[in-house]
Amino acid sequence: MKIMVVGGGGREHAIIKSLRKSPKVQKIFALPGNGGIAADAECVNIGATDIEGIADFAEKEKIDYAVVAPDDPLAMGAVDLLQEKGIRCFGPVKDAAIIEASKIFSKNLMKKYGIPTAAYEVFEDMDDALKYLETAPIPTVIKADGLALGKGVVIAETREEAAEAVLSMMRDEKFGASGKRIIIEEFLTGPEVSVLSFTDGNAVVPMISSQDHKRALDGDRGLNTGGMGVVAPNPYYTEEIAEECMNRIFLPTIRAMKEEGRTFKGCLYFGLMITADGPKVIEYNCRFGDPEAQAVLPLLESDLLTVMEAVTDGKLSETEVRFSDRSSCCVILASGGYPQSYEKGKVLSIGDMDEDTDVFVAGAKMEEGVLKTSGGRVLGITSTADSLREAIAKSYENAGKVEFEKAFYRKDIGKRALEALAEERR
Ligand code: AMP
Ligand code: GLY
Numbered sequence: 001m002k003i004m005v006v007g008g009g010g011r012e013h014a015i016i017k018s019l020r021k022s023p024k025v026q027k028i029f030a031l032p033g034n035g036g037i038a039a040d041a042e043c044v045n046i047g048a049t050d051i052e053g054i055a056d057f058a059e060k061e062k063i064d065y066a067v068v069a070p071d072d073p074l075a076m077g078a079v080d081l082l083q084e085k086g087i088r089c090f091g092p093v094k095d096a097a098i099i100e101a102s103k104i105f106s107k108n109l110m111k112k113y114g115i116p117t118a119a120y121e122v123f124e125d126m127d128d129a130l131k132y133l134e135t136a137p138i139p140t141v142i143k144a145d146g147l148a149l150g151k152g153v154v155i156a157e158t159r160e161e162a163a164e165a166v167l168s169m170m171r172d173e174k175f176g177a178s179g180k181r182i183i184i185e186e187f188l189t190g191p192e193v194s195v196l197s198f199t200d201g202n203a204v205v206p207m208i209s210s211q212d213h214k215r216a217l218d219g220d221r222g223l224n225t226g227g228m229g230v231v232a233p234n235p236y237y238t239e240e241i242a243e244e245c246m247n248r249i250f251l252p253t254i255r256a257m258k259e260e261g262r263t264f265k266g267c268l269y270f271g272l273m274i275t276a277d278g279p280k281v282i283e284y285n286c287r288f289g290d291p292e293a294q295a296v297l298p299l300l301e302s303d304l305l306t307v308m309e310a311v312t313d314g315k316l317s318e319t320e321v322r323f324s325d326r327s328s329c330c331v332i333l334a335s336g337g338y339p340q341s342y343e344k345g346k347v348l349s350i351g352d353m354d355e356d357t358d359v360f361v362a363g364a365k366m367e368e369g370v371l372k373t374s375g376g377r378v379l380g381i382t383s384t385a386d387s388l389r390e391a392i393a394k395s396y397e398n399a400g401k402v403e404f405e406k407a408f409y410r411k412d413i414g415k416r417a418l419e420a421l422a423e424e425r426r
Contacts, residue, residue, distance in 0.1 A: 001305070003028045004058055005041065006078065007048050007069035010332075010362035010380045011290035013037045015069060015304070017358060018297045022305040031057065035371050036361020036379065051078040058087045067091065067308065071147060074266075074286050075101035090308040092286050096257060096264040100286040103152075103183055104145045110281060113256040115249055117281040120185035126170040132184060133162045139187040144169050146178030150226055155187065190275040191236040191420070192282065194292045197250060197270065198307055200316040201263035204250045208299050208323045209237035210292045211417055216339060218412045225339045226377060229413030230295035230330045231388060235420040236274050245272065245279050253284070265311055294360045294380040295330040299323050327388040329395040329414050330380045335363070336406030338376035343406065346373040351401030357383045357394060359402075373404055388417060 001024050005016050012030060017040055019025055031054055033043030046053045049072050058066055068078045068091035077094035091097075098105050110117040118141070123129035133140070142165040144152035152175050156162035162184075169179030197206045210232035216222035249270060257264045269285035269292070288297075297304070301322045310319035335342035348364050348371045360382065363375020379402065383394035392414040399409055 001025055001064040002061065003305070004031060004054075004061070004063045004066045005029070005069060006031050006054055006067065006073055008032045008034045008037065008043075009070075009290055010360040010377065011288050011293040012069050013040070013360040013362070014294045014297045014358070014380075014382075015067060015288065016041050017360070018300060018304040019067075022303045024303075024305055029057075029061065029063070034361055034363065035365035035374070036359070038366060048073050049076065051076050051081050054078055055081040055085050055087070058082055059085045063087055065090070065305070065309065069287060071097070071100055071285065071287055075147060088309070088312050090311060091266040092264050096262045096266075097286040098262065099257065099264065099268070099284045101147055102145055103143050103283070104181055106284050107183060107185075109253075109256055109260070113252055113259075115252050115256070115281060116278060118186040118188050120183050122181065122183055124181050126166060129166045129170065129182060129184060130163055133159055133166065136162070136184060137186070138162070141185045141187050142166060142169070143183040143185065144175045144179035145181040145183065146175065148175040148178045151175070151224070152178060188273050188275050188280060188282070190273045193234045193237045193272045193274060193279075194230075194289050195237070195245065195250075195270045195272060196288055196292055196296055197268050198311050198316060198321060199254050199264055199266070199268050200311045200314045201254065201258055201265050202314065203317040204246075204254045204268070205316060205321045206242070206246070206250065207296050207321075208232045209234040209242070210289075210295050211236070212289065212292060213410060213413055216334075216410075218410050223339050225334075227289070227291045228332045228334070228410045230291045231392065231414040231417045232292075232295040232299060232328045235388075235417050235424065241274060241279055245270070249279060249281060265314075290362075291330050291332055291380050294358075294382050295328045298328055298358055298382050298384050299326060324384070326384045326386055327391045328382055328384045329388070329391040330360075330382040331395050331399045331409050331413050332362075332380050333378050333399060333402055333404075333407050333409045335373055335376055335378060336408050338408075342376055344372070344374050346404040346406065347371070348373050348378065349403045350379070351403070353381070353398050353401070354383070354394065356385065357381065357398045378404065378407070388414060388421065392418070
């Protein structure tokens with residue numbers, strides 16, 4: 001089969017490497033891909049948000065199956081357009097992608113269907129929001145309604161900070177139209193768990209749970225980033241919690257979307273917090289998480305293409321989705337300065353990786369035969385092993401082989417997960 005993967009980051013590289021293991025795959029195109037992905041797929045210079053260009057390419061190349069990985073093209077209707085041209089796809093249609101594209105939609109959905117989440121209020125008027133903040137419990141959480149490159153959430157520790165966040169979103173339009181409407185919600189505490197799931201709109205099959213590390217610096221300090229590393233499985237996600245999530249969150253969400261006439265097919269990402277009152281939804285994403293996919297997909301033993309096709313064809317309940325019982329750790333190497341300003345164009349040397357270790361390239365391009373950095377997050381190193389401790393050690397050992405000027409990475413990915421495991425044994 002001729003496959004097309006839309007996107008060009010570490011997540012897409014992980015999807016492509018998984019797909020390559022399928023005996024059914026003959027050729028993979030990446031739109032646009034990147035300098036590292038080029039080793040595993042043919043990169044085509046069509047941007048991930050050029051959905052017309054993507055659909056035209058798929059038609060011209062007679063693509064047998066398309067995977068749309070990033071949120072933007074999904075929210076813009078890339079899958080709808082591809083389907084109109086008769087291309088089979090993995091990913092939700094626009095009407096279903098709204099579960100990520102509008103936080104107000106997802107909060108109202110959860111309220112209507114009794115799915116546990118933080119209490120919240122919606123504001124369309126700035127003065128109403130500011131007035132509400134005068135008496136709201138602190139800390140409080142301010143969220144822009146729409147997509148904001150993962151930056152539309154502010155945890156405000158004081159009333160002043162909260163008001164500032166509202167002003168920057170609603171008056172200064174920091175996130176453009178995405179911040180015209182906002183949510184102010186209850187601040188929850190507890191360990192966070194990411195659960196990516198396959199769903200065909202009826203059945204839902206959770207993948208191995210994982211734990212992202214969003215802050216830039218060790219000890220969860222520094223600015224929020226797209227993710228600096230992931231471990232899987234997440235030790236806080238016990239069997240008991242998994243069962244509760246299935247019954248109170250996963251299945252109710254899938255059924256709610258169907259009930260609303262917005263059947264969701266693809267990968268639905270549940271961002272959860274395990275609070276003292278049980279698991280609650282922090283956010284939904286309509287796609288594989290990045291870097292979560294880089295830690296989770298290397299543990300998938302079943303053929304990814306077969307599972308994806310089952311999602312498309314509504315046959316997920318008849319299809320085996322098997323994960324290894326090993327553990328994985330993904331460490332992200334970033335350009336010095338990220339997530340603020342950083343330099344690009346540094347010569348990138350990856351070195352020889354050990355067995356059970358993958359390199360997923362996120363931000364690199366090939367210039368005259370030399371691989372150079374081209375983004376904030378440059379690559380992810382994922383190792384798998386029989387235990388989480390070994391996976392972490394192995395991934396750090398291999399991360400140490402990568403060289404580029406001003407490279408940095410967190411040294412404590414998985415530390416808290418190991419502490420939780422030790423706690424459990426006690
Ligand atoms: P998001 O962009 O929705 O992933 O939110 C970013 C991060 O903000 C989440 O991963 C949480 O750590 C935090 N967060 C979001 N909502 C809440 C909340 N209601 N209470 C506490 N933390 C939150
Ligand atoms: N790692 C968080 C996300 O993909 O949204």
